[in-house]
């Protein structure tokens with residue numbers, strides 16, 4: 558088990574105490590780019606979190622970035638009332654989530670970077686940095702989200718990814734980047750590396766939207782973590798596609814680069830909001846099948862050891878000098 562600590566919304570926690578990690582999910586989100594699909598009810602999200610805990614998840618990485626309705630006080634309340642350890646995010650999504658005129662398009666790279674570093678080292682801004690004079694929340698972010706478009710990184714996305722790479726270099730925090738249908742993987746990693754991030758701090762989300770195991774093995778060989786999250790997303794493909802993919806990537810020698818999440822980023826996916834499959838699906842429906850394919854040891858590496866290594870802050874307490 559790796560050494561060090563992760564930063565949860567209720568404070569630092571030794572990585573050895575993380576248990577089973579849902580490496581990419583959402584508990585409170587309201588994206589301007591997804592009208593009607595947001596969910597921001599702390600009481601209902603607490604019900605969903607309790608259901609996840611009952612299924613066997615002990616830590617969840619809440620990957621809602623700046624501008625999509627982050628609510629650090631709400632996450633603290635959910636954690637307290639469900640027992641779920643929650644790692645919150647700073648960083649920025651792809652262009653599709655920000656309306657024209659949003660400050661994230663015009664801000665200099667240094668300002669984008671400094672706001673991420675502040676979220677990580679001093680406390681999260683309580684209202685997505687709309688009013689920078691508001692006092693910071695006591696909860697710190699423990700990871701950084703990024704985003705790119707389909708087969709393309711726009712000019713504005715490029716600047717935000719530069720800021721994200723620099724913030725990772727300054728703090729040691731992990732970066733998880735949204736790929737649109739698994740595309741632009743190498744370009745995203747190139748950009749983050751050029752900005753100072755090291756590949757052991759980088760993970761790519763949704764690569765399994767394009768279940769091309771040879772591409773994934775290439776990306777993993779660079780030291781990048783593969784985050785699979787189309788589990789239960791039957792509209793894209795059956796779970797057997799993800800099981801086959803994990804088996805092939807593991808056989809190619811990259812079992813230690815795989816982490817799993819559900820990425821339930823729309824209210825229609827949550828049981829507590831009268832949708833599905835819900836947070837329990839990972840442990841109740843998918844993991845038993847994964848165990849039959851790979852055995853208990855491999856499953857423990859994917860669910861416990863790999864995310865612990867990814868989200869550990871290399872500096873004790875995650876402290877780093879801002880800026």
Ligand SMILES: [Zn+2]
Nearest residue numbers: 582620820822
């Ligand atoms: Zn997400």
